[in-house]
Amino acid sequence: MTSVKLKLKDSDVQKLKEIAHSFNNEAGELINVLHKSQEHFGYLPAEVQEVVAEELNIPVAKVYGVVTFYSFFTMLPRGRYPISICTGTACYVRGAEKVLDEFKRILKVPVGETTADGKFSITCLRCVGACGLAPVVMVGDKTYGRVTTDGVKDILKEYENEE
Amino acid sequence: MELIKLTIDNRTVEVEKGTTIFLAAKQLDITIPTLCYMNLKDLNIEHKPGGCRICVVEVEGRRNLAPACATECSEGMVVKTHSVRVLNARRTVLELIISDHPFDCLVCAKSGMCDLQDMAIKLGVRDIPFKGEKSTYKPDFSPAIIRDMDKCIMCRRCETMCNDFQTVGVLSGIHRGFEAVVAPAFERDLDHSECTYCGQCVAVCPTAALTEVDHTLQLINDLSDPAKTVVVQTAPAVRAALGEEFGMEPGTLVTGKMVAALRQLGFNFVFDTDFAADLTIMEEGTELLDRLTRHLNGDKEVKMPILTSCCPGWVSFFEYHYPDLLDVPSTARSPQQMFGAIAKTYFAEKQQLNRKEMIVVSIMPCVAKKYECTREEFATDGNPDVDYSISTRELAKLIKSANIDFKALPDEDFDKPMGESTGAAVIFGTTGGVIEAATRTAYELHTGEELEKVDFEALRGFEGIRSATVNFKGVDINIGIAHGLGNARKLLDDVRAGKSDYHAIEIMACPGGCIGGGGQPLHHGDTSILKARSKAIYAEDEGKTLRKSHLNPDIIKLYDEYLGKPGSELAHKLLHTHYFDKKTRQISVD
Numbered sequence: 203m204t205s206v207k208l209k210l211k212d213s214d215v216q217k218l219k220e221i222a223h224s225f226n227n228e229a230g231e232l233i234n235v236l237h238k239s240q241e242h243f244g245y246l247p248a249e250v251q252e253v254v255a256e257e258l259n260i261p262v263a264k265v266y267g268v269v270t271f272y273s274f275f276t277m278l279p280r281g282r283y284p285i286s287i288c289t290g291t292a293c294y295v296r297g298a299e300k301v302l303d304e305f306k307r308i309l310k311v312p313v314g315e316t317t318a319d320g321k322f323s324i325t326c327l328r329c330v331g332a333c334g335l336a337p338v339v340m341v342g343d344k345t346y347g348r349v350t351t352d353g354v355k356d357i358l359k360e361y362e363n364e365e
Numbered sequence: 366m367e368l369i370k371l372t373i374d375n376r377t378v379e380v381e382k383g384t385t386i387f388l389a390a391k392q393l394d395i396t397i398p399t400l401c402y403m404n405l406k407d408l409n410i411e412h413k414p415g416g417c418r419i420c421v422v423e424v425e426g427r428r429n430l431a432p433a434c435a436t437e438c439s440e441g442m443v444v445k446t447h448s449v450r451v452l453n454a455r456r457t458v459l460e461l462i463i464s465d466h467p468f469d470c471l472v473c474a475k476s477g478m479c480d481l482q483d484m485a486i487k488l489g490v491r492d493i494p495f496k497g498e499k500s501t502y503k504p505d506f507s508p509a510i511i512r513d514m515d516k517c518i519m520c521r522r523c524e525t526m527c528n529d530f531q532t533v534g535v536l537s538g539i540h541r542g543f544e545a546v547v548a549p550a551f552e553r554d555l556d557h558s559e560c561t562y563c564g565q566c567v568a569v570c571p572t573a574a575l576t577e578v579d580h581t582l583q584l585i586n587d588l589s590d591p592a593k594t595v596v597v598q599t600a601p602a603v604r605a606a607l608g609e610e611f612g613m614e615p616g617t618l619v620t621g622k623m624v625a626a627l628r629q630l631g632f633n634f635v636f637d638t639d640f641a642a643d644l645t646i647m648e649e650g651t652e653l654l655d656r657l658t659r660h661l662n663g664d665k666e667v668k669m670p671i672l673t674s675c676c677p678g679w680v681s682f683f684e685y686h687y688p689d690l691l692d693v694p695s696t697a698r699s700p701q702q703m704f705g706a707i708a709k710t711y712f713a714e715k716q717q718l719n720r721k722e723m724i725v726v727s728i729m730p731c732v733a734k735k736y737e738c739t740r741e742e743f744a745t746d747g748n749p750d751v752d753y754s755i756s757t758r759e760l761a762k763l764i765k766s767a768n769i770d771f772k773a774l775p776d777e778d779f780d781k782p783m784g785e786s787t788g789a790a791v792i793f794g795t796t797g798g799v800i801e802a803a804t805r806t807a808y809e810l811h812t813g814e815e816l817e818k819v820d821f822e823a824l825r826g827f828e829g830i831r832s833a834t835v836n837f838k839g840v841d842i843n844i845g846i847a848h849g850l851g852n853a854r855k856l857l858d859d860v861r862a863g864k865s866d867y868h869a870i871e872i873m874a875c876p877g878g879c880i881g882g883g884g885q886p887l888h889h890g891d892t893s894i895l896k897a898r899s900k901a902i903y904a905e906d907e908g909k910t911l912r913k914s915h916l917n918p919d920i921i922k923l924y925d926e927y928l929g930k931p932g933s934e935l936a937h938k939l940l941h942t943h944y945f946d947k948k949t950r951q952i953s954v955d
Binding site for chain 1: 528533534535536537538539540541548549550551552558
């Protein structure tokens with residue numbers, strides 16, 4: 203898994219310690235601790251995993267094993283507007299792949315990565331439970347249904363003037 | 366204790382409740398094949414991830430096949446271990462595993478001792494019907510261990526040894542599905558991880574996913590070079606295991622044959638690491654007595670307990686995990702390194718050789734020794750004291766490739782002067798041996814009296830952590846022993862917390878000490894082999910006339926002619942070392 207290096211500030215370390223402490227520093231709570239940590243930092247760089255390992259008193263290799271096992275966890279910072287394209291069965295048969303290709307073409311980044319300006323990132327997910335609207339795309343919390351390749355640039359346009 | 370009756374292959378067996386089908390079958394001498402299961406009884410390690418699926422059996426009334434290693438027996442159960450359905454499923458599973466494995470058996474380091482290869486032979490696999498992509502992963506070449514994950518079958522035995530037994534925690538399963546491999550954190554290579562190179566992962570790997578760095582070709586080249594004087598030293602544990610590679614019973618001592626074989630291979634001098642083990646006792650024993658005397662006289666500055674420092678896996682372990690305790694272990698170098706330092710100074714002078722014309726090779730039961738040779742502090746002007754180390758397994762390969770009929774060899778003796786050793790040095794090869802050897806010498810030097818009985822039975826055994834008190838004429842000396850780094854960690858945590866009342870602790874990284882080293886003939890999960898080797902070591906000690914290090918005449922001569930006395934300035938320069946805080950180094954990596 204590619205990763206981005208990060209120098210943790212003292213306050214970041216403190217935050218991680220608080221998260222671990224809120225789960226009693228129990229090794230069995232690793233997934234919950236990672237969940238909360240990702241919520242806070244947006245992603246889980248090596249430096250964060252090292253602190254989590256230290257706090258839960260488990261090998262950092264184990265932490266890395268869990269982070270790489272679950273697709274929810276990411277070691278790359280997501281964009282400020284994370285784009286998720288549903289590639290579940292219903293969306294897929296209704297052209298999700300073409301929609302995905304269009305996002306990749308316009309933003310010039312592969313799946314799992316973030317644009318150079320940090321604005322957008324592309325990920326795939328499996329079924330958001332809105333199959334009637336297939337193919338479905340999510341940008342942050344906002345859902346777009348029946349997306350076509352032509353519609354991709356319209357979606358991106360909505361964020362044109364956003365920071 | 367509740368007993369359960371069941372039928373396996375039409376035979377009835379009674380087992381304790383909670384027993385798995387696999388172990389119940391074992392009681393009937395039915396060995397259900399497996400690639401991932403591992404039961405190291407004497408070490409209290411049972412690894413049963415139920416991952417390989419080779420051990421599937423048919424259970425009457427159950428819809429699907431059951432993994433025997435992970436399914437508990439129940440009353441009245443009827444199990445078939447070799448029905449047509451089972452055999453077909455088992456073969457399919459194996460074919461699927463092999464379909465994602467390189468087909469390079471002819472040139473594979475593990476060929477002939479590979480569990481996967483053996484299984485393919487056993488199940489009669491002739492064709493792999495599943496064609497498709499094979500998973501690949503970057504190879505990792507460290508100074509001691511090579512990782513080739515293309516050959517990994519995800520049995521995850523290495524993970525159990527690294528995490529549960531050694532508590533080193535370097536290896537973990539990462540990613541999922543087809544991409545899953547076992548790797549260090551952030552997919553660093555071993556050299557940038559906290560790996561101690563103990564080699565216990567190598568010792569249990571069923572395939573060539575984890576192997577030791579091979580120095581045999583380099584050795585053959587050096588032996589053929591007339592400009593080089595090639596000196597060999599052999600560790601005590603090697604002689605108690607090498608015979609196994611030639612079909613001899615575990616526990617057969619082959620010291621004399623090994624010396625003869627090394628001479629036939631063309632070494633100019635065949636010496637013994639045991640000589641350096643005696644030297645270690647002189648240095649470490651002196652340090653122990655010095656610290657002990659100061660401690661008993663109320664010196665609060667002196668660090669207690671003294672920890673042995675012969676084992677390079679253990680040294681790395683405390684450098685990574687206990688950098689705050691770096692002044693606690695003895696500063697004495699390991700016997701391998703003491704040997705190298707003396708060979709390339711004292712012995713070189715005697716032979717009028719320049720150290721650059723010499724190649725010092727060690728035969729070790731160990732993988733970490735390969736790494737130890739490369740540590741910068743053990744070199745002069747870039748020339749290492751020990752050029753490289755080869756394992757017991759590599760030596761066996763070398764002997765076979767040189768057309769030597771090992772079993773028919775006559776017994777020969779080591780060369781002088783660095784081939785002379787005492788029984789105290791021999792027992793370095795087994796857990797408790799170093800501290801027993803140190804006790805024999807320290808007792809006599811401290812009390813000025815001769816020991817009536819040199820055997821300290823209380824220090825022997827196979828328990829992971831042992832302790833004993835030896836009375837030095839009115840003074841009780843508390844001795845601790847641990848083998849396996851997980852056990853070492855327990856003792857070290859007490860030392861760190863100031864709760865340890867030991868005066869001296871011996872630690873060896875591998876199960877049983879060096880006899881269970883990562884470079885030894887593979888035990889395939891049978892820990893009784895380790896016990897047999899240990900017995901052989903004690904037998905060699907008992908057979909020796911001299912059994913106390915300070916009585917070794919060539920050691921006495923070495924001090925008279927060269928070093929002065931133990932702990933002298935020259936002794937410190939050549940025979941002692943210092944340790945590094947590797948934890949800090951670790952964080953700055955990447």
